[in-house]
Amino acid sequence: MTINPDKCVACGNCTYVCPVGAIYVDPVTNRSTIHRDECVECYSCFNGLSKEHLNPTIVRAIRSFFKLFRLRFDPEPDVCPTNAFEPDPLSWPRSIRRAFSDPTVPHESTGVKGRGTEEVKTNDVTGRCGLGEVNFTIEFGRPGVGVRFWEVEKMTQALAAAQVPFEKKNPVTALMLLPGGDLATGKLPPEVLNEKVLSCIVEIKVPLERAEEIIQLVRRVEKGLPTVISLGAGTRCESDGEERRLIEILRRNGYNPQRAKTNAGLGRISNAEALAAQQETVGACQ
């Protein structure tokens, strides 16, 4: 992302809307400027700010005049008055910042927008997490702190060393499959390690019996990381809709979950190909 210095009037509105605080008004140029290494290319400035198309010269003249009398505009706080933000083409590996940070862009690896994961949200049609299994989502950098991939790699390597399989349809897993990465060791391609993103999710599935071990592993590894982690733990409910085992493990380990996403189980496989495959499986079982 760039800010066109010919258009910017240094109103300062954009300095508040950057989730990682990467925008500031440069005192030398008197223009809003983006700290390029801190910017995660989330496009929150470009997508979130409403745009006016005022003449920059006139706006600057008015602002300068007002300033003489210690007066200020009271502009709408979510507006860029001169439409000064301009996306610039992103090349590899910087392009990875936008793929992980801008939720309006789907991950090529999964086709899913946002953080690129489905977790148990579609479990009623995918069956990706069965009874007695736990789907952990280990999210780095959220809220508003950000994370570099060298931090993520510390965790993926520790998980790989513990023989934990990574969820296949996950963007971080897809990185390990690129040249220079290694799914078996949790290694990420070296060129992405210093790239910063707003957040990303490592997703794994383990038997319920290993849930406590994973919680302890995450706590041990995170100690060396300068970011925030949000842990999510999903599972299939019993046939009566109850879930007692995972919540008990979480509580035993000091968590007190208040919120959850609950899959209502109203989903139904409807794609022709998937239906045919399902029927073949049923036929084989019979």
Place this chain on the structure above:
Amino acid sequence: MTNTLHRYGSAESFSDDIIVFAITSKGKNDEDCVPKLKKFLAMAIPFSPVNMGDGAHGGAIRASAKLNPTSHWRREHEPNFQKVVDDLDKPTTAAVVFDKRQNAVAFVKAVKEADLGLCVNISTSIEGAESILEECGITRHSVNYSCGFQNRTEKLPSTQVLALTTMCGHGMIAQTLARKMIDYVKEGRRTPEEAAKYLSRFCPCGVYNPARAQRIIEDARKHIE
């Protein structure tokens, strides 16, 4: 995407924050799903949601690319639900946000009745979702618990700012903007309702809850933790 899971607050504080969303899985139930997703959203409108959106086009309260200076005095703050329904044109997540439990219950009953075959999830307090489904005669299939934030939590802002920013789980609401909105309201420069709408425009998938945001900002003005 865990964009509604890790909202900050106690279970009690989610009583006015209930999100019902529909999603499909590629290769399983995404064929011809667009009319179903549109129907899901359209069905919600009579039940008085406070926001709705889809992951591809945005929410009912959006940024505008063509404002003119008169907007400073005549800004449109009302959500446009029909635009969300009309814009949805490809498989995505369709979400509806309610601030009243009875509206959410009525909507979920209607969704069950419609039998769309979409994967439907409720994001709110654990007990809140359980009781809504129970009232609708639905047995929970799966659950994904939020264990909250850990490790370098000293980098996080105050609880009220955190409650405001985490309502966009994609992290598009900056801490500094949330703080600024609280300050604007404290100074009397904007109403809590206006401040909540400013924040809502930065959420790109329409899951931000302006009603809860308004309540939090109002509490912050009065310094109620």
